[in-house]
Amino acid sequence: MNNYKFLLLFLVMGIVTVTACSKMDENFKKYAGETVYPGKFDTIVGRVGYERLEIDLMKAGRIRASDMKLGKAVKSVVEYDGKTMTIDTLASWINITGLTEPKLYRIKAYTMDDAGNKSVPQEIALIPFSKGDKANLTVPPPKVVATPDAVALTWPGGLSSVLLDYYGLKYSYKDKNGVTREGVAQNNPVIVMQNVKKGELNTINISFKIIPKVNGNPIIDTVWLDQEISVQVPLSVTPYFGIEQTLGASITVSRDNDGGPGSREGSLKLIDFDYKTKLYMGSYTPQFWMQQELFAPAAVNSYMLSTGDDAPDRDPKSWTLSGSNNGVDWTAVDTRTGEMFSQRSTYRIFDFTNTVSYKYYRLAVTQNNGAGAFQLGEWRLFTK
Incomplete structure (x- = not known):
């Protein structure tokens, strides 16, 4: 009797199992033949270049193809302007060149597997910098x-x-x-x-x-x-002081105008070839100096100093001119003491003997005419 019960239970279970498997098979049939798409790029960021665009495709940045894992994806594809660029590896970034037309390029980037299946694309639109932009x-x-x-x-x-x-x-x-x-x-x-x-x-x-x-x-x-x-270029200049070595020079000073070198009375006025402008510097001390770095080394043997438009007690009185080729080691080439300027906004030329070419020239003003401030119009260097 027990054997009959066991057989009956076995037959019932078999019927249920067969029925269940049959229904599962019907569910699977619905998906048979569908494609499993390759992994897609996780971002798209474009950068504009000259007649080209660079496209970044991974949030992790630019990495080697061997380090990229995007499911079944094995190729990178970019479509733009009716063209298709296929790369036989995965690429974290792509350089698109030859974009000569100044227009909006719509770019689509996606991966592809060995069967030619495409991933969901990433898209971006950019305008490269062109020759027309350059001409403007x-x-x-x-x-x-x-x-x-x-x-x-x-x-x-x-x-x-x-x-x-x-x-x-x-x-x-x-x-x-x-x-x-x-x-x-x-x-x-x-x-x-x-x-x-x-x-x-x-x-x-x-x-x-x-x-x-x-x-x-x-x-x-x-x-x-x-x-x-x-x-x-002028045919002549009157008066002629010699070959201008201050042309193209840069200037530095130990202390500048409070407004800085480019201000209305800053140090750049010393070499602006304009007698009507000047450097004004408060709190003068005997340690004050000004320095020119020439465009090229030159054997300077003459220089000009011009006065400001007011306050003669701010004029330089004693100084030493030195030359250097490294801006560190200095050689004195001319020293003056007790010099006076009789007029405002006028110049004096100081000649001396020197045959050595220096890249740097420094004028150390050790004394002025007694004021607590200092001023000077032009300081220019010449070779005669």
Whole structure:
């Protein structure tokens, strides 16, 4: 009797099991043949370059393809402007070049498996920086100081702006003998054209290395802006003091005007070739000095000092001029004591003997005419 009960239970369970398995099979049939898609990129971030775009595709940053695991994905694909770029590995970033047209490029990036199945795409739209954008960029014109011997081009306010960041320049011009002269300038944009044609226009070609900005943000590439500048050089100057070595020089002082070197009476006025401006500095002490770093080493043997427009007791009275080639070790080349200036806004020339070329010249003013302040109009260096 017990055996019959066991057999009956077994048959019932078998019927239930078969029924259940049959229903599971029907559920699986609904999904048979469906594709398991490869893993997708987890982000898309674009960066604008010059006629190109860089696309970052992973939140983890730029990593090696061997370190990327995106399910069954084995390839990277980018579509843009009717073109398809396929990379046979996974890529965390992609460089898209040759985008010469100034237009909006719609970019779609996705992965692909060995069967050609595509992941869900990431999409972005960007406009690259183009030649047309470059053509619309301009740099500010330089300040030009010309003598019969040379021309200095400077940009006192710098060359960076809301539209670009300056990173350097290179230039070339032909001197009066037809010799091509070339040079570069980095942080301090100063150019001195030497041995130029007198009484004529002299042309210089300048290429500026810059990084343009788009909506205030710098692009990822540097570009070169070319500019041609023509400078009129005077036939003669009266009086003639000698070859101007202060052209293109930079100046530092041990103490400046409270408003800084570029203020109305700051130290930059000492070498601005304008007798009507001056350096004014309060709290004068006998340790005061001012220093020029020349554009190139020169054997200076003459210099000019000019007075301010008022207060003769602020004039320099005693000083020592020294030269150096490293800005540390100094050699005295001229010393004066008890000097007087009879008029306001006028100059005096001081000649001395020197045949050694120095890169730096320092004027240490050890005494003024008794005031608690100091002032000076121009300080320029010459070679006669």
